[in-house]
Amino acid sequence: MAKRILITGAAGFLGSHLCDRFIKEGFEVIGMDNLITGDMKNIDHLLKEETFEFYHYDVTRFVHVAGDLDYILHFASPASPIDYLKIPIQTLKVGSLGILHLLGLAKEKKARILIASTSEVYGDPLVHPQNEDYYGNVNSIGPRGVYDEAKRFQESMTMAYHRFHGVETRIARIFNTYGPRMRLNDGRVIPAFIGQALRGEDLTVFGEGSQTRSFCYVDDQVEGIYRLLLSDYSDPVNIGNPDEITIKQFAEEIIKLTNSTQKIVYEPLPEDDPLKRQPDITRAKNILGWEPKVSRSEGMELTYNYFKGLTKEELFKSEHKDFARHIRR
Structure with a gap:
């Protein structure tokens, strides 16, 4: 009998790719998303699949799933700085009420749950590269605090359920991930730069x-998450690409990739913007036998080709433009 998995945040960038992977692996997939940042176009191709069902639902409310459930992936959360500036309360609620409801569901169903944590739990790190034993340097009341502390609380609650209730839990600390289906104007570095280049704007x-940042292509990220879910390891694991690059160097790469004539313009650094970001993936290598395979040049070409296929309306859409200058990850 096929294993059954619930994936929250299923219509988001990473969630939709995870739905694809688990469908491919023969799982019955239940996708759940309140669509506050997700988009149905990311999973439209799955709606015809007999092994996929979708629920438009907010996990900050009580979550019930009928029938047996083997696994849960909790990926429901705003993931871009612009989003959590715009909807800070919802960001905190999905990392607190949302995880509480899903851990309760995992306990009820005796399901294994993997949560999507983040490199942002390390804050502006004083240790470089960042390994899982580093506790972080986070400003709990700064603009990023709503996301950083939601994820840190989520980890604490997950470990409490693991230790007290014996729930099988996994924690993926996800570093910057990119690829097709990212939202163009969500404030993250890669779609921001590509969008500016395609619109003929200077790169900010x-x-x-x-x-510095370290970018992991989505296929590699999904493979790491898949292996972690099926592993026997319950402590946090960094999943990311340790190939570190400065933002200025990366902007220069984008200009070369897009064959554009734009120049780089500089604006003041946002509050609490991390100065360094590079995962130590020793634990992932040793425990999961995992490391990224896709080079940045290969991954960026695939991502750029995806964005080139957007319509002019999508390219010039500016749903979050007022927030873009304040913070970028």
Whole structure:
């Protein structure tokens, strides 16, 4: 009999790719999303599948799923800085009430649950690269605090259910991930730069551009999450690509990739913007036998080709433009 899995945030960027993977692996997939940041177009192709069903639902309310359930992936959360500036209360609620409801469901169903944590639990790190034993340097009352602390609380609640109730839990600390289905104007570095290049705008770099990021292609990220879910390891695991690059260097790569003539313009660094971000993936290598395979040049070409296929309306859509200058991840 096929295993049954609930994936929250199913209509989001990463959630939709996870739905694809588990359908491919022969699972029965229940997708759940309140569509506050997700988009049905990301999963339209799955609606015809007999092994996929979708529920338009908010997990900050009590969650019930009829029948047996083997696994839960909790990926319901705003994931971009612009989103959690715009909807801070919802961001905190999905990381607190949402995880409480889903852990309760996992306990009831005796299901294994994997939560999507984030590299943002490390804040602006004083340790580089970041390993899972580092406790982080987070400003709980800063603009990023609604996301960072929601994820840190989510980890604490998950470990409490694991230790006290014996729930099988997994924690993926996800570093910057990119690929097709990202929202163009969500404030994250890659869609922001590609969008500016395609619109003929100069590329905006905050500060001097010396802050670093490490970008993992979505297929690699999904593989790491898949292996972690099926592993026997309950402590947090970094899933990301350790290939570190400065934001200025990355902007230069985008200009070259898009063959554009735009220049780089500089604006003040946002509050609490992390200056360094690079995962130590030793634990993932040793426990999961996982490391990223897709190079940044290969992944960026695939991502750029996806964005080139957007309509002009989608390209110039500016749903969050007023927030874009304040914070970028």
